[in-house]
Amino acid sequence: MRPKIVLFGDSITEESFGDGGWGASLADLLRRKADVVLRGYSGYNTRWALKVMERVFQAAGDGGAYPSAVTVFFGANDACLPERCSGFQHVPLLEYKQNLRSIVSFLKNRWPRTVIILITPPPIDEEARLRYPYIENTIGLPERTNEAAGTYAKTCVAVASECQIPAIDLWSKMQQIPNWQIECLWDGLHLSRVGNKVVFEEVTNTLKGEGIGAEDLVVDLPLIEDVDPKKPLTAFDDQVTSSGPKTSPILGLIETKPRQLRIPVAFLQRLPEQRVRTELRLTARLKQWRRSTSRWKTALRYQIQIVQCSDDTCARSYEELGFSL
Known part of the structure; x- marks a missing residue:
């Protein structure tokens, strides 16, 4: 059975299968080795994510396969400021922390051997957010700030440490890139091609560190170069291929x-x-x-x-x- 990697998150995950998206790049890297499954929900916060987890993640007995890894990428919406135009998406910091713990606990209880990777919200370009509000902005202030996003990012990393699982500190990582506001984001929040590349590289490196990188996974069925033109059907007699790792x-x-x-x-x-x-x-x-x-x-x-x-x-x-x- 092919390994399965599930991407669970908000719009930054939902859009990851677009042209140049980090999810699409991951699926391309792992083609014929693993199935990359998209479970991204635009606008969702951790409170809403907890509400739908039973429907998103089927138990094995209900037809749901055991994932090798799940990325959990929430926080950008939780960090909306409560008194501003997207305040309905806001989740207080302490609740966000507990929600992340509950999400991790749910996944661990359902699939004890699944690798769970927490990803922090990205940094915020507040000036760009004024140009691209989700709903009408009548007060002229950005609905998100980089400072608030950073606070939620640090909490995300702290939960990962507490749960002894890997975390990707995207908020810090992206701000190491010169002119990150333009290079990594297109609207002050969502990822540009460069931003998607950053997430892709961080996710693939983390998966590799957990022993499920591209080089660790077996190729599904013989490659064409392993097929003998004189006796092509013999390539399908063995359970493993000569070109990839064995199982x-x-x-x-x-x-x-x-x-x-x-x-x-x-x-x-x-x-x-x-x-x-x-x-x-x-x-x-x-x-x-x-x-x-x-x-x-x-x-x-x-x-x-x-x-x-x-x-x-x-x-x-x-x-x-x-x-x-």
């Missing part, structure tokens, strides 16, 4: 280097010891692997020999690990 038939994990799999400790603990020995044939060489921001806080990297198994065995193994085929 374990037991764990469904991706071989990132020849004969190596990154295996979370929790996965191994849930498999019978005898099955680990006989079906994975672990070699004597193993090494403890720690990453402070990884979903696999403490993991073992094994050098192993992949052993084929029957479909029934695969199904049982996946079931024990909480996957569904």
Whole structure:
């Protein structure tokens, strides 16, 4: 089954599949390796997001597949000033903080092994916001300020640290770019091509750090260069291709280097010891692997020999690990 990466957020996420958008670029990078699923809702804040999460994210038993990663990109609307023209979108800072915690908790409870990435709101060009108000601006003041956006961004990063998940501090990152108001934003809030490129690079680097980057994922079905012109159908006899990393038939994990799999400790603990020995044939060489921001806080990297198994065995193994085929 192809991995799935879900993009959950407001208009900056909804528009990410447009020409040059960060979501479209991610889908292009991961083509034939992962499905990038858009769940962006223009104008939404964290209060509204919590209200609809059950409908947005189906449980596995209801037909919803287990995502490899979910980006959570809210805060730009929460940070609207309450007394100004878009005040109906405002969420107080303390509630925003609790809402982010609740969103993370919901996703962790539903899918414990999914990588959750929080993304802060971007910086705000207040002058441009006066030229592009969402609704009529009768008081002549921007509905958002960069200072307020920065406060919400710092809170977002703090929640990520508290929940021990990765965060992308877009507010700080973009302001390191000279003339960011024009380079990164087209209306003082939404992303230009340069701004989309910044988000794309930050998301791909974060996914790579979590072991699910483009180079870590297996190509779906043989590439044309792997097809023998004289015997083309033989390319489809094997479960893996010679051009990409292999996948374990037991764990469904991706071989990132020849004969190596990154295996979370929790996965191994849930498999019978005898099955680990006989079906994975672990070699004597193993090494403890720690990453402070990884979903696999403490993991073992094994050098192993992949052993084929029957479909029934695969199904049982996946079931024990909480996957569904």
